[in-house]
Structure formats: structure tokens, C-alpha cells
Amino acid sequence: MPTGKVYLVGAGPGDPKLITVRGLEALQRSEVVVYDRLAGPQLLNRIPDHVERIYVGKRPDRHTMKQEEINRLLVDLALQGKTVCRLKGGDPTVFGRVGEEAGLLRQHGIDYEIVPGITSAIAVPAYAGIPVTHRELASSFSVVTGHESPDKLDRSIQWDKVTNATGTLLFLMGVAKIGYISEQLIRYGRPPETSVALVRWGTRAEQATLVGTLADIEAKVKEANFQPPAVIVVGDVVKQREELQWIERKPLFGRRVLVTRARSQASELADRIDELGGEPYEFPVIETRLPERPEAVQAIREALACAEAYDLVVLTSVNGVEYFFRWLERTGTDIRRFHKAEFAAVGPKTAEALRARGITPCPLPEKFHAESLLDSLGGRVKAGQKALLPRGDLARELLPKELGALGVEAVSVDVYETVPTGRKDEFLLELLREGGIHAVTFTSSSTVTNLIEALKGMGEEAPAELLAGAKLVCIGPITAKTAEKYGLSVAACSEASTIDGLVQTLIDSL
Structure with a gap:
């Protein structure tokens, strides 16, 4: 059996539109998607339903799968000949442990590709109106992990060098340690009044921002019960938020x-x-599709066979327009055979769909439903005329019934059907x-x-x-x-x- 391939993909910070084009391509061509908690769930809706999905992320109360087990899973899936997408939040190379996964794949001779993503270290502050650099405030930045105990932080971070190494400091996964982080930064030279911002679930509906200083941010976090995950931004760039907030000013922000x-x-x-x-x-x-029932197909063919007889064609939806023209093509019916008919549409989008196909419908009703359409037709219809109503299988019977009451022969055909997904x-x-x-x-x-x-x-x-x-x-x-x-x-x-x-x-x- 040939060996498969593994794509190690950065999903970005949460907003599904922030994944890269290359990342989306890898996601959509894979047979198995291995994902974690920080990968936006809506990304998974962009892949076919038959694709296998395996959740390996960490929850606050438990670890679903250890990193060593994830590494082995990727190897096993690839050895089965499958194309695998390992979908990670943010960028896989920024505290994403991609080196461990790629290293084991390489040891087993498995083809892999690292697809960078937009790291939350930059994107999350940007969504809060905080640029990580600014010509007058900060010309450099550092990204530091804060998800360790104080003794481990002290071993992995040289506070005396990191504190003032760059204009902006970015800590990932450090909410629980915010007090210790602030204490160390003050101890090694950052003024207590240095601005700090914590941005939780940036780019998602739950996005929330808390602003303070090194001196008071711990107290503010406790008072607000501010929970992870969040990006911590330390530096004068935080002050830009007052002017540069943008998404929070939109009417549906947070919804x-x-x-x-x-x-x-x-x-x-x-x-x-x-x-x-x-x-x-x-x-x-729901989804719409061409009807396959023999009686429905026969009814459509019979209705289109006498195209020259219609005085009126009524379309009540964009779907009706789309499927009506698909049936014209499928049955080889020339639209010019409806030369006698006037076309009517319910709603501006339906009318727009008709105009896109070179047909100008009669004037629109003030309100976009069948009752108003009947009123707007007024004296346009007369007893003895014939109307074609191409529509869906769930359409109401009001329109054909009322046309019939006016003496119009209404021929209703289900050009599409609506079914649950x-x-x-x-x-x-x-x-x-x-x-x-x-x-x-x-x-x-x-x-x-x-x-x-x-x-x-x-x-x-x-x-x-x-x-x-x-x-x-x-x-x-x-x-x-x-x-x-x-x-x-x-x-x-x-x-x-x-x-x-x-x-x-x-x-x-x-």
C-alpha cells in the first residue's frame, strides 16, 4: 500500500476566513482531518461530509490525547495510505509543536507539508485595535509562552534580557500567570504604569478585551474573572486601541x-x-435538487411541451428561476417558444435572476409574497388565459388557487424539491x-x-x-x-x- 501524505496546517486565530488559501486547499483535499480546540469549528463545515474527523485537542478539564499519541496517530493514518490534514489553531510553528510531529513523520519516510497560518500573537491584538509595532512606539516585538509554572518560566525565560529586549511583549497562554509575569517585568525594568491588554478569543464572537497596567492588571483579571485563552500584550502599542478599535464598532460585533x-x-x-x-x-x-420522481419529471416535460400556449409565467423564488432554466436546457426547450408569455417575479432577487437571463419581468409587487403578486397583476390577467408556475414542491397552493378563481388555467410544476440535509x-x-x-x-x-x-x-x-x-x-x-x-x-x-x-x-x- 502506498504511503499517504500529511499536511500540517495552521488554521489561523479562529475566524474561518483567516485561514490561508493553501491551508484551505489542504483541508478540502484530505481524507482525514485531525484537529484541536483552537481550530474554528466552521472550518470543518467546509470539507465534505464523508471526510473522517478526529478531535485530539485539550479541554480545560482533561487532555483528550497526549502529544506523543497525536504524533503516532498521524504516522499510522499516513501508513494506511490516507491524506491527512493536521489542523492547528494559529500557526503550527509558533508553540504548535509541529517540529515533533514533522520529525516523527520524517523518521518514517512519510511525505508532509507545513502550511503556515496567521499566528494569534499578531492577529488577536489586531482585532482589538492593537498593532504589535508602531513607528513611534515599538519597532520590534517578542512572542513568549506563558503557559508554564513560575519555576519553569524562570528556567525558559531570561527575564533580565526579555523584559526590555523589544518594544512590545506578547505572551500566549499566560492568563493564569499574569500576576507573576507582571511582577517579573516590573522587577527587571518595565515601569509599573506600562500598558497591558488581554484579548480573549480574539477574532471570534466571544472576543473580549481587558486593559490595565502592569501594576493593576492582575487585580482587574480577578475582578472580571477573565478566563483563558487570551493573548497578553505589554507595551505602549496598547494605547493605540483607543483610536484603532474597528470590529467592536460594528453593529453585530459579539453576536x-x-x-x-x-x-x-x-x-x-x-x-x-x-x-x-x-x-x-x-x-x-435544507438542500434543493432536481426531482427524480417519474411523475414529477413527466409533468414538467408535458408543461414545457406547450410553451407557446402560456400567457403568463410566474417565478416565486431564485431557486424557481434557476431550476426552470435547468429544465429548459435538460428538455431542449427554446426560451423563445414562450414569446407570448409575460414573466412575473416575486421579490427583487427573483427579478434580478430573470434579468440576468435577458428577461425583464412585469412590475414588482410592493410586498414580496404571492398575495401581493396577485394584487399587482391586477388587470393583466384575464379569464381564459393560461399561466405556468415553475416552483418548489413545498410551495403554497394560494397562487394557483386564486388564479383559478380568476378563470386562469394555472399549471403548477415542481421544478425542484426541498429535502433535509x-x-x-x-x-x-x-x-x-x-x-x-x-x-x-x-x-x-x-x-x-x-x-x-x-x-x-x-x-x-x-x-x-x-x-x-x-x-x-x-x-x-x-x-x-x-x-x-x-x-x-x-x-x-x-x-x-x-x-x-x-x-x-x-x-x-x-
């Missing part, structure tokens, strides 16, 4: 938002949340139980139904109670009514059934 819509559509909403300083947690509970995410359950999800967004009734079912599938008997600690924000009243049927308390509902409307409602409710 983790659960995004439940289909994976293919989640990116737009997730990107908006990210731009506004929030942390999107993507958990797509069946995904499981234990880390999401942990976040919900601990209050780590601050808001949940629902973009359709199906996302509500399938999130409830997904939570039940993960063993939660009372999903409504689990979600009670988060603000639930719905896109439009119909989705809100579905949520309420499941016993969910809706915090806010956007008046406009658009992503822009949902995002603004989210900001207002948090």
Missing part, C-alpha cells in the same frame, strides 16, 4: 448568528453578517446549550421545519426550549407563523421578505 438556509444560498446572508462584525454559523438544514453537528448543540448562539435566522418555512427535525435527529426532545435562549428572526410573516406553530418565540420579523430586510431586522433586534 454569533445561526444561518439555516440551503448551502447554495447561505453565503450571501453569511457574508452580510460577517461584514457587520457578527460571526455567522452556517448549518444548512440530515446533517449532525454536536458543536452546534453545545453552543445552543451554553448560550453561544445569539440569534437564529429563518428564510423560509422549510428552514424552520427542518431545523426542528434536525435537532430532534440529534437527540433533542424539546427543540423549542433549546432555541429559547436565542433571538429568532424570520423573513416575512408566513415564515414567522410556521415558527410559532412549533412553539418558537419569534423576536422579530422583517417587513420586506428580502435578505436586506432580514439583516436590518437582525441588527434592530440584537
Whole structure:
């Protein structure tokens, strides 16, 4: 059996977007991912579900796996011919023990690659508005481990040389030893009034910053019960925070938002949340696909076969547009055969999707749902006309029913179907139980139904109670009514059934 390969990858400080392009490539091409506590969980959602995931990180209460065991695990997996990604928080070469892992791989003749990551020593202070260097304040910096007992610190750190060696001192994993660190720095020449900042969980929703001086920082840490992990910054650069704070000024800073819509559509909403300083947690509970049922396929083919007969084609979603054109291609139906028909769209995104394909829809309704569409059509439809409604299998029957009442022959076909993803995410359950999800967004009734079912599938008997600690924000009243049927308390509902409307409602409710 040929030997596999191991990628030793730095995941960055926590924000999944801060992984390098090379690191993401290695993650996505691997068959096994070996990861620890500091690797952001959302990175794992960017790899295929069939990839094996092995957690080897350390928890505050216990060590899941010793370093020697991790080293051996990487060797064993590679000898089985597997491509392995060892995903580490920050940069693997900065207190990441990558030398031990790479050394054993080399001894066994296993091919490996070290993929650098953005170290938390630099990135975490930057997210708190603290540059580690400044032309007028500090032209150099040192990175020191603080995760040792005082006697070990004294053996590994030459305090008399380190204290004033560089303008900025950065201590990783030293919260528990902050008093001793401050004491030593003062003893060897740093003024007691030297500025200090502790930044916890930098780049994540839990990011918090505590500022003081060498003289009082220990007392402040105890008073605030400031817990690790955190980066400690010592030096005049800390004063820059007053002017350079940036992410903390964004409206969704400190908020983790659960995004439940289909994976293919989640990116737009997730990107908006990210731009506004929030942390999107993507958990797509639905996915769309072409229907495979013979009767559904036959119905579509029959509906498209008489394209010339339609006076109106109504699209109620971007998915409807996408799958309608996929069926045109699949059946070899020329769009010009619909020359007699006027196209109508529900919502600006649906209209935009049509315009992108060279079709200008009739004027939009003021509100983006079927009822308003009927009102906006007004005198455009007449008895005896024929309308095609390409839509999803979960679409409401209101539109065809009301068109029928007007004497219009409405032909509804399911050009796509919505199915649950069946995904499981234990880390999401942990976040919900601990209050780590601050808001949940629902973009359709199906996302509500399938999130409830997904939570039940993960063993939660009372999903409504689990979600009670988060603000639930719905896109439009119909989705809100579905949520309420499941016993969910809706915090806010956007008046406009658009992503822009949902995002603004989210900001207002948090």
C-alpha cells in the first residue's frame, strides 16, 4: 500500500476566513482531518461530509490525547495510505509543536507539508485595535509562552534580557500567570504604569478585551474573572486601541448568528453578517435538487411541451428561476417558444435572476409574497388565459388557487424539491446549550421545519426550549407563523421578505 501524505496546517486565530488559501486547499483535499480546540469549528463545515474527523485537542478539564499519541496517530493514518490534514489553531510553528510531529513523520519516510497560518500573537491584538509595532512606539516585538509554572518560566525565560529586549511583549497562554509575569517585568525594568491588554478569543464572537497596567492588571483579571485563552500584550502599542478599535464598532460585533438556509444560498446572508462584525454559523438544514420522481419529471416535460400556449409565467423564488432554466436546457426547450408569455417575479432577487437571463419581468409587487403578486397583476390577467408556475414542491397552493378563481388555467410544476440535509453537528448543540448562539435566522418555512427535525435527529426532545435562549428572526410573516406553530418565540420579523430586510431586522433586534 502506498504511503499517504500529511499536511500540517495552521488554521489561523479562529475566524474561518483567516485561514490561508493553501491551508484551505489542504483541508478540502484530505481524507482525514485531525484537529484541536483552537481550530474554528466552521472550518470543518467546509470539507465534505464523508471526510473522517478526529478531535485530539485539550479541554480545560482533561487532555483528550497526549502529544506523543497525536504524533503516532498521524504516522499510522499516513501508513494506511490516507491524506491527512493536521489542523492547528494559529500557526503550527509558533508553540504548535509541529517540529515533533514533522520529525516523527520524517523518521518514517512519510511525505508532509507545513502550511503556515496567521499566528494569534499578531492577529488577536489586531482585532482589538492593537498593532504589535508602531513607528513611534515599538519597532520590534517578542512572542513568549506563558503557559508554564513560575519555576519553569524562570528556567525558559531570561527575564533580565526579555523584559526590555523589544518594544512590545506578547505572551500566549499566560492568563493564569499574569500576576507573576507582571511582577517579573516590573522587577527587571518595565515601569509599573506600562500598558497591558488581554484579548480573549480574539477574532471570534466571544472576543473580549481587558486593559490595565502592569501594576493593576492582575487585580482587574480577578475582578472580571477573565478566563483563558487570551493573548497578553505589554507595551505602549496598547494605547493605540483607543483610536484603532474597528470590529467592536460594528453593529453585530459579539453576536454569533445561526444561518439555516440551503448551502447554495447561505453565503450571501453569511457574508452580510460577517461584514457587520457578527460571526455567522452556517448549518444548512435544507438542500434543493432536481426531482427524480417519474411523475414529477413527466409533468414538467408535458408543461414545457406547450410553451407557446402560456400567457403568463410566474417565478416565486431564485431557486424557481434557476431550476426552470435547468429544465429548459435538460428538455431542449427554446426560451423563445414562450414569446407570448409575460414573466412575473416575486421579490427583487427573483427579478434580478430573470434579468440576468435577458428577461425583464412585469412590475414588482410592493410586498414580496404571492398575495401581493396577485394584487399587482391586477388587470393583466384575464379569464381564459393560461399561466405556468415553475416552483418548489413545498410551495403554497394560494397562487394557483386564486388564479383559478380568476378563470386562469394555472399549471403548477415542481421544478425542484426541498429535502433535509440530515446533517449532525454536536458543536452546534453545545453552543445552543451554553448560550453561544445569539440569534437564529429563518428564510423560509422549510428552514424552520427542518431545523426542528434536525435537532430532534440529534437527540433533542424539546427543540423549542433549546432555541429559547436565542433571538429568532424570520423573513416575512408566513415564515414567522410556521415558527410559532412549533412553539418558537419569534423576536422579530422583517417587513420586506428580502435578505436586506432580514439583516436590518437582525441588527434592530440584537
